[in-house]
Amino acid sequence: MKHRKNKRWLYLAIVGLCALFINSQLKADGSGILDKIRLPAGFKISVFANVPAPRSLAIDKATGQVYVGTRQGSLFKVSDSNNDGVADQVVRLGQGWNMPNGVALENGNLYVAEVHRVIKIPHVTTSPKTRAVPLEVIKSSLPNKRHHGWRYIKFGPDGKLYVSIGAPYNIGMPEGLEGTILRMDPDGSHLEIVARGIRNSVGLDFHPATGELFFTDNGADGMGDDIPPDELNHVTQLGQHFGYPYTGGKSTKLSGYEDQTPPADWVGSVIEFQAHTASIGMTFYRGKQFPAEYHHDAFVAQHGSWDRSIPVGYRVMRIKFDNKGQAVGKEVFADGWLTNNGVIGRPADIAELADGSLLVSDDYADVIYRIQYDN
Numbered sequence: 001m002k003h004r005k006n007k008r009w010l011y012l013a014i015v016g017l018c019a020l021f022i023n024s025q026l027k028a029d030g031s032g033i034l035d036k037i038r039l040p041a042g043f044k045i046s047v048f049a050n051v052p053a054p055r056s057l058a059i060d061k062a063t064g065q066v067y068v069g070t071r072q073g074s075l076f077k078v079s080d081s082n083n084d085g086v087a088d089q090v091v092r093l094g095q096g097w098n099m100p101n102g103v104a105l106e107n108g109n110l111y112v113a114e115v116h117r118v119i120k121i122p123h124v125t126t127s128p129k130t131r132a133v134p135l136e137v138i139k140s141s142l143p144n145k146r147h148h149g150w151r152y153i154k155f156g157p158d159g160k161l162y163v164s165i166g167a168p169y170n171i172g173m174p175e176g177l178e179g180t181i182l183r184m185d186p187d188g189s190h191l192e193i194v195a196r197g198i199r200n201s202v203g204l205d206f207h208p209a210t211g212e213l214f215f216t217d218n219g220a221d222g223m224g225d226d227i228p229p230d231e232l233n234h235v236t237q238l239g240q241h242f243g244y245p246y247t248g249g250k251s252t253k254l255s256g257y258e259d260q261t262p263p264a265d266w267v268g269s270v271i272e273f274q275a276h277t278a279s280i281g282m283t284f285y286r287g288k289q290f291p292a293e294y295h296h297d298a299f300v301a302q303h304g305s306w307d308r309s310i311p312v313g314y315r316v317m318r319i320k321f322d323n324k325g326q327a328v329g330k331e332v333f334a335d336g337w338l339t340n341n342g343v344i345g346r347p348a349d350i351a352e353l354a355d356g357s358l359l360v361s362d363d364y365a366d367v368i369y370r371i372q373y374d375n
Contacts, residue, residue: 030367037336042375049087054361057351058103069103101150113151116144138188148200157211166200197241203282210325221307228252230279231269276305277313281349287356301347314338
């Protein structure tokens with residue numbers, strides 16, 4: 001067993017060195033990656049902006065400004081003032097924060113989720129200032145553990161702010177608010193648990209027709225190459241339990257909990273992704289630029305594996321939905337960030353611009369891409 005593990009880590013080390021070499025050969029602005037990305041016919045990809053380690057995206061449809069969270073302590077505002085599909089300004093709004101991964105906009109205010117709290121930056125979309133001041137703390141005392149502590153946030157159709165809270169271990173019993181998705185009023189009041197039994201969700205969105213919540217969840221590590229699966233889950237009732245730490249996906253028992261029984265009404269995933277693909281940021285497609293068959297489908301960023309002998313992920317998946325708002329299938333939409341020689345990019349989040357094109361953040365290549373349909 002030890003020999004196999006050593007071989008696996010040697011393989012991963014070699015892959016990593018190859019990736020570093022390849023990245024050094026690509027153009028610093030990310031354009032050298034573009035010809036390696038495969039998309040369906042009629043779609044094309046370009047570089048929208050260069051941003052250090054971009055993760056979560058929030059777009060102000062009125063101004064076109066894009067707010068970018070990171071796990072490195074910085075927050076950015078990206079502007080395309082002439083609407084030509086290429087950003088002309090990247091401003092750092094703040095730095096030294098506690099993993100400000102989650103960003104969301106509501107009524108001109110920017111909400112930012114750090115590990116231990118959620119803050120509001122009032123009137124950020126109309127302020128002439130380039131710095132993110134003043135700050136208002138709307139919710140403090142969130143679980144302050146960095147493992148799985150990078151929050152994801154989004155406003156729902158009910159006007160409430162939804163916040164993911166990862167479980168701070170690989171496989172273990174959550175305590176308090178750990179392993180949940182919460183919601184609260186914009187001022188931080190009326191906190192509720194929307195879903196529980198979640199390992200690490202870093203992506204969620206609401207079906208445009210039904211308003212129901214769907215979220216991704218990353219499966220556990222250390223159980224081999226092929227189990228447990230990553231998940232797409234569907235919340236149909238407040239407070240539902242989604243299986244962790246007892247199960248992963250629809251039926252896979254997790255290590256250490258094989259003989260324990262999950263809650264009687266626990267809910268399995270509606271879509272299983274390949275294990276270790278790290279399926280994170282997601283968005284439903286609401287625009288009209290893409291062909292009609294994409295309307296109200298979802299896109300999921302697969303950040304890519306680390307705990308696998310042969311890497312997987314590093315792509316964008318399309319989730320197909322029927323006219324009743326049910327997830328019915330999945331397929332690869334964009335790939336090519338994983339090459340025969342190593343990794344050149346890691347999609348992290350997806351958001352839709354006002355014109356119906358998609359932005360995809362890549363915190364490995366320090367790029368935000370734009371995908372448009374131009375048949």
